[in-house]
Amino acid sequence: MPYHEFNCSKCIPERKQHAVIKGPGEDLTSALPLGYLNTIPGSISERGCAYCGAKHVIGTPMKDVIHLSHGPVGCTYDTWQTKRYISDNDNFQLKYTYASDMKEKHVVFGAEKLLKSNIIEAFKAFPNIKRMTIYQTCASALIGDDINAIAQEVMDELPGVDIFVCNSPGFGGPSQSGGHHKINIAWINQKVGNVEPKITSKYVINYVGEYNIQGDQEVMIDYFKRMGIQVLSTFTGNGSYDDLRSMHRAHLNVLECARSAEYICNELRKRYGIPRLDIDGFGFEPLGQSLRKVGMFFGIEDRAKAIIEEETARWKPELEWYKARLKGKKVCLWPGGSKLWHWAHVIHAEMGVEVVSVYTKFGHQGDMEKGIARSEEGTLAIDDPNELENLEAMEMLKPDVIFTGKRPGEVAKKIRVPYLNAHAYHNGPYKGFEGWVRFARDIYNAIYSPLHQLSGVDISKDEIPTDKGFVTRRMLSDVTLSPEIANAPARPYSGKYDIIPALRKKTADDFPKFEEDKAAVA
Amino acid sequence: MKEKIAQLEDYIMKNCLWQFHSRAWDRKDQNEGILTKTMQLLCDEKVEVETPADRCYWVDAVCLAEAYRERFPWVNEISKAELKEVMKGLKERIDFVTITGSLNLELKDPHY
Numbered sequence: 313m314p315y316h317e318f319n320c321s322k323c324i325p326e327r328k329q330h331a332v333i334k335g336p337g338e339d340l341t342s343a344l345p346l347g348y349l350n351t352i353p354g355s356i357s358e359r360g361c362a363y364c365g366a367k368h369v370i371g372t373p374m375k376d377v378i379h380l381s382h383g384p385v386g387c388t389y390d391t392w393q394t395k396r397y398i399s400d401n402d403n404f405q406l407k408y409t410y411a412s413d414m415k416e417k418h419v420v421f422g423a424e425k426l427l428k429s430n431i432i433e434a435f436k437a438f439p440n441i442k443r444m445t446i447y448q449t450c451a452s453a454l455i456g457d458d459i460n461a462i463a464q465e466v467m468d469e470l471p472g473v474d475i476f477v478c479n480s481p482g483f484g485g486p487s488q489s490g491g492h493h494k495i496n497i498a499w500i501n502q503k504v505g506n507v508e509p510k511i512t513s514k515y516v517i518n519y520v521g522e523y524n525i526q527g528d529q530e531v532m533i534d535y536f537k538r539m540g541i542q543v544l545s546t547f548t549g550n551g552s553y554d555d556l557r558s559m560h561r562a563h564l565n566v567l568e569c570a571r572s573a574e575y576i577c578n579e580l581r582k583r584y585g586i587p588r589l590d591i592d593g594f595g596f597e598p599l600g601q602s603l604r605k606v607g608m609f610f611g612i613e614d615r616a617k618a619i620i621e622e623e624t625a626r627w628k629p630e631l632e633w634y635k636a637r638l639k640g641k642k643v644c645l646w647p648g649g650s651k652l653w654h655w656a657h658v659i660h661a662e663m664g665v666e667v668v669s670v671y672t673k674f675g676h677q678g679d680m681e682k683g684i685a686r687s688e689e690g691t692l693a694i695d696d697p698n699e700l701e702n703l704e705a706m707e708m709l710k711p712d713v714i715f716t717g718k719r720p721g722e723v724a725k726k727i728r729v730p731y732l733n734a735h736a737y738h739n740g741p742y743k744g745f746e747g748w749v750r751f752a753r754d755i756y757n758a759i760y761s762p763l764h765q766l767s768g769v770d771i772s773k774d775e776i777p778t779d780k781g782f783v784t785r786r787m788l789s790d791v792t793l794s795p796e797i798a799n800a801p802a803r804p805y806s807g808k809y810d811i812i813p814a815l816r817k818k819t820a821d822d823f824p825k826f827e828e829d830k831a832a833v834a
Numbered sequence: 835m836k837e838k839i840a841q842l843e844d845y846i847m848k849n850c851l852w853q854f855h856s857r858a859w860d861r862k863d864q865n866e867g868i869l870t871k872t873m874q875l876l877c878d879e880k881v882e883v884e885t886p887a888d889r890c891y892w893v894d895a896v897c898l899a900e901a902y903r904e905r906f907p908w909v910n911e912i913s914k915a916e917l918k919e920v921m922k923g924l925k926e927r928i929d930f931v932t933i934t935g936s937l938n939l940e941l942k943d944p945h946y
Contacts, residue, residue, distance in 0.1 A: 339847075341935035348940070563886065574856060587890035590851040598849070605893040657848050677938040682854050685847035 314343050316692060320700035326352045330695040332684075340681050345695040348676040350486045355698045357487075358673050358720060363387060365488025365674070366480035366495040367447040368395060370572060373523045373549040374556065375399035378434045378441050380410040382427050382459055383449025387411060387482075394718075396736040397523045399550045400530070400816055404441070410434055414451050424457050431466050435473060443553040445476045453481035474553070476503055487674035487696070489571065489649070496575035499556065500583070504576075509558035513542035514829045515610040518562040518586075520577055521569030521650075522593070524549025526740030527812040531747055532593055534815050535603060539615040540826040547573055560584045564609055566602075568593055571649035571679055593743040594651075594751075595658030596624060596631065615824075623745035631662065633802040634752035637789040639664035641759055644709065645683075646702070646716040647734035649675040653682035655715070660688065663752055668709045671697050673717075699723055713758050728767055730758040746807050753805040760785040839923045841906055846928060849901070852894050853932050858941040861932050864891075865925060871895035873921035876902065877914045 314335050321327040334343045351357040360368070363381075372379045372395065381387045388411045399405060412430045414423045431444065446459055463475040480494035517536065522529045529549040536543050544562045545555040559565075565577045565588045577588040589605060592598035600620040607616030643665045645652055652670045659665050670683045671694040684693050692705060702720055706729055714724050714731045721731035732738055732754055742751040762783050769776065790798045808814070846853060852864050867887070872895040874881045883892045902909045909917065933941065 340931055341937065344937040346939075564890070570851070570854075578856075578860075585886065587886045589890055589893065592851070601897055605897060608893040608896060609889050653851075676856075676940055678854055678856055678940065681932075681936070681938060682851065685854075 314338060315345075316694075318701045318704050320704050321355070321698070324352055324354045327355060327701075331692065331697075331701075333692050334684055334687060334689055336689055338689075340685060343684060343693075344677060345680055345693055346677070347672070347680055347695045348486055348489060348674070349696075351696055355696070356700075357696055357698060358717070359486075359696060360488040360674070361450075361482035362480050362484035362488060362491035362494065363447060363449050363482040365485070365491025365572075366478050367445075367491070369488060369523070370492055370495045370548055371445050371447065371478060372405055373397040373399075374443075374445065374551050374553055375401050375403075375405050376441060376443060377405060377553050378408070378410060378438060378444040379405060379447070380412065380430065380434060380444060381447045381449055382412045382423070382452045382457065383414050383447075384451055385411045385413045387449045394736075396526050396740075397549050398527060398812070399524065408438070412452075414449075419451060419455055422455060422457060423452060424462050427452075427457065427459065428462050428466060431462070431475070432470070435466075435470060442473045443475075444473065445478060445553075448477075448479045448481050450482040453479070453483075476553075489674045489676065492572040493575050496573060497579070500559075500576050500579045503557045504580070505557070505560045507554050507557035509544055509555070509561050511542065511561065513540060515539075515541045515612065516544050516562050517541055517564045517566050517606065518545050518547060518559050518580070519543050520547040520565050520567045521571075521573030522546055522549050523569070525735070526737045526742075527815070528593065528741045528743035528747065530812055530815050531741050531744035534818070535619055535744070536606070537823050538619055539603070539607060539612060540824065540829050541606070541610070541612075547576060560586075562586055564589060564606070566591055566606055568654075569650040571675055592654055592658070594654050595662050595748055596628060596745060597662065598658055599743075599745065599748070600624070615826075627745045627749050629802050630749045630805050631752055633800075633804050634749070634756050635662065635664045636793060636797050636800075636802075637756055638752065638759070641665045641712040641755075642668045642709065643755075644669040644671075644706065644711040644714040644716070645734075646671045646697075646714055646720065648673045648717065649679055651715070651734050653679060653686055656683050657686035662748070663755065665755070667691055668711055669694065669705055671695070671702075673697070703727065713755060728764060730761060730764055732758050741811070746811060749805050750807070750811075756789065756804075757785065760788045762788065835920060835923060838906075838908065838920050839927055842902060842920070842924045843927050843931070845901060845905065846898070847931070850894070850898065853928055856940060857943060858933050858936075861941070862929070865928050865932065867891035868894045868898065869921065869925045869928065872898045872902075873918060873925075875899040876909065876917055876921070 314332050315328050316331040316333050317328045329346045332343045332345050388409050412427050459477045463477050478495050478498050480491040484490050529546050533543050545559050565580055565586050567577050567588055567590050580586045581588050591602035603616040604613055607613040645667050649672055652672050656667050667687055669692040672679050715734040716731055717735045724731045738754045741747040852868055855861050855864050868891050871881050871891050876899050883889050
């Protein structure tokens, strides 16, 4: 096994089995790190907890819901401002965050009364919101509060409200991924099948494992609507609580982030016979093929092809502009889970960058299988890395940019490696054809930012050239390009600053009418 | 034969996701469903698409067969009998890499 041992982790020998470098001729049967195990004591992990995985990743993107943590107020850290799963109802789920505010006395005497009063207070404060999710935390789990019983009491007392309880305390798994699993199963057990939806198309899907980061979901839903497909629910970005109770009526589950949401797809497949189709929403080729597959499933491939043709003609030349300038740049692809495999091959193929390392904070070995399979030889793959290992990897690999979360990203900045936010994005959405160009634009801006060059000058000792002015990104990026490419008519990204408002303004009249679909529904 | 199988395997591992479901039994069903249908498409045989599950396998098979025809000209040139042998070898190889030879410790978990 081509394990890689970090110098900084020699004092934690177990860490060696969590990093591999894929060598020549090696495949997944000889190069795969361990994964989804408890973090080894002494390794300062970057992972979140199982409560965070349930609430902050999957539960809270639901938009028309009061999301309440039953625990100390500190558990609501990572809500305000730190998540970017926007919604088309004025970001209700991001603007307001709730905790029952458990304190020491509640640990001693119980917090069920406190919880009940909090639930009622929240519903009174927002009389138009009739749905709530409640999340167990370590503290409320350890004292044994019966959250389900309290939720039922409130539902009996307040007709019209519906409450979902997720028992996924922080300690309920090695990482946030344990929480993903728990909330998937809890949702299908408690809520799916409780609401009968209005079916308006012959073609009905659930769009699963999509969290509407900076509008990703809205871009994809637009494509599906243009194909005449009814999206019954989105699990869970920009998703509606009641729509998600009717998931059992879809004909197909279209799955993006298998790491966080394959469980509910698998259960829907077993319980209701709805097949699961895994897709890639990132990159021209994978996205095009994904839309085609969904179209083929319903016998409407021509509609997908029309979208692909139109979008490719509009945006591909701009992607090519960036590809010419990003070719050969070294990238560390260090996201949380699924993006290591969603992006590994396609940023290489479509943007020309070299992925020198992939890591996952909370992914399973299955995620590493996908990521390593899609990476080139020599790629360093790390499971559950710590900060020192990241620094050592960056010193060894000398990447031009890393794609990661904001905390490891800020560490990278300190050694003058630019980073892009792989979780919440810099200037997304990144899904969709235009989104992919926006991603390329952000990578270009990160790598060629003149600030990074200036930050390397130590004014206390370096000589400051006074005969040179400030340089631009273009001056840096085009210096090695051939004149034909540098002066080609292709152009950089020409879209709007924010592309989501235009999508939200669309009405039914803006989408194609397919008479044959309506007739079938009637 | 080995080189041909390696080319087809490499395409799947780089571009597809269907072979990486979470459990061994699930991967077995996926590999069987999609690679059998791919072989049938490449050999101009009848493909069953009656059930939703079959349709789901079929869409992945159509994309795979198309990619093979486009990227590997020899796929269009060899005899059907030889192509079937290659696809049989590919199925065995994918089963090995993703199931029987896999180092993924979660494959045998009885639950999802």
